[in-house]
Amino acid sequence: MIAGDSRRERKKAQTRAAIQEAALELFVSQGYRETTIAQIAARADVATRTVTLHFPAKEDLLFADDPFAPESLARCLHERKSDTFAVLRDWMHTTMRALDASDLEQEPDPAQLWRRRALRAQLLMEDDDLRGRARAGYRDLELLVAKGIGSDIGLPADALIPRLAAVTVVAGLREIYVTREGRAKAQSAASELSGLVDQVLAFAEAGVRNAGM
Incomplete structure (x- = not known):
């Protein structure tokens, strides 16, 4: 990539992040449904069309660009040399460290990123439609x-124990942000939340082990 292309991509990413930041601030202060695209554009100091070019649907402002994407995990599981829980632990920690590092380019305090994610989680929990959309998005x-x-325990993916463990893992990781511990630790960098990630995975892993698998 030539220097001009790199600058354009950086500018595009900065604009996209500024729009999402403005949207989140407004969603939190006045409500998701009460916030208009025009208000978001004004807060981000961009044209309304710029917002819709980056985020065609209003809900995309909350759901686009999730770093914990199924495609990313799928690659790690495909290349794995250890059991699924170990892969999950490494994937979560690696992604969180990368987020801290990338956020430093935009924001000198990496805790800002985790506060934003905590606010996003709060918004999703408070709105039935958004919560349903989030739940569907976690299915993959x-x-x-x-x-x-x-595969690790010799059962099909739709057997009870693998399904229970998977639901526990994904729900537990999602719930971190809205727990008392998560809200407190969201004032810091990703490293502070890593221990809660380990607790969720250990809880699910113990459930599989105690089921005799």
């Missing part, structure tokens, strides 16, 4: 985790 992750755990 659940299926990947169930398939991996099932």
